[in-house]
Amino acid sequence: MEFKRIQKKPIEISLIPLIDISMFLLIFFMVAGAVEKFEIIPIDPPVAQSGKLVDEGHLVILLGRHNEVIIGEDIVPLSQAQTFLTPILSNHPNKVITVKADATVDANSVIDVMDAIKAAGGKNLSVVTQSKAVVHADN
Amino acid sequence: MEFERSRKKMRGVPLTPLIDITFILIIFFMLTTSFMRVESLELILPSAGGKKVDKQEVIRLFLYGNGDFQLGKRKLEGDALDESLKLMFSKDAATKMMLLTEQGVTMQQMVNAMDRIYAAGGQSVFVRKWKP
Secondary structure (H helix, E strand, C coil), X not given: CCCCCCCCCCCCCCCHHHHHHHHHXXXXXXXHCEECCCCCCXXXXXXXXXXXXXXXXXXXXXXXXXXXXXXXXXXXXXHHHHHHHHHHHHHCCCCEEEEEECCCCEHHHHHHXXXXXXXXXXXXXXXXXXXXXXXXXCC | CCCCCCCCXXXXXXXXXXXXXXXXXXXXXXXXXXXXXXXXXXXXXXXXXXXXXXXXXXEEEEECCCXXXXXXXXXXXXXXXXXXXXHHHHHCCCCEEEEEECCCCEHHHHHHHHHHXXXXXXXXXXXXXXXX
8 A cells, every 4th residue: 555645845934923023122122221331340339219310421430349440441549539630620620520339339438539529629520320229140 | 039038036035134133233232231220419519628618507417337327416217317307408408418427338328318318308418438
């Protein structure tokens, strides 16, 4: 007895659902999130409810977990922060300075940075906060 | 004379480059997007070398390393602090607050204290170091 062989049809993978879903994901990420600004050191700002949505200042000072101070793009020892800031602030004393410090940093080192800004002639200062805690894998 | 027409094959639009580019874009946005809402708190910087802040004008809030608060000379906890801050700012919203932080206070604790001052109606806060 002979069996009839079933003829195999060439299988075609339909690509349309794949494109649908990828477009959906693409639009979601484009609309829902803001592009993260690259920073030299990872900083997790403190959580605050009364923070206001303000544009980041013209000069950003980062204060990392291990008290490293980064002004603009330069790593500056805390003791020299004032001498570094003085020429910048003497030209533009009303420059908005944004201090972005990690939540775990000692408050006194943030105050040291603020004192350096004050001594260099800065007037406008804001401290970066976030509205909701972001859970980090390393915490 | 008759020309033979070249037979057109039925071909769809090639989708592979589209998928390639879409995936590259998805990966790019996934890696660079942050859902963190960045906000900021404003602080006063009393001008250096300027007149010293009169002690009478300023109300001091001490912040201990263990998380305790002291408003003026009274140690306060929890809601009692919020209530006395509210009462104070309802009398004069322009009252300046000096936040004094002890060694060992973290940035988060300091911001929490500032948060409570702003929530109670305070408008101007400045911070100082403090050694008990």
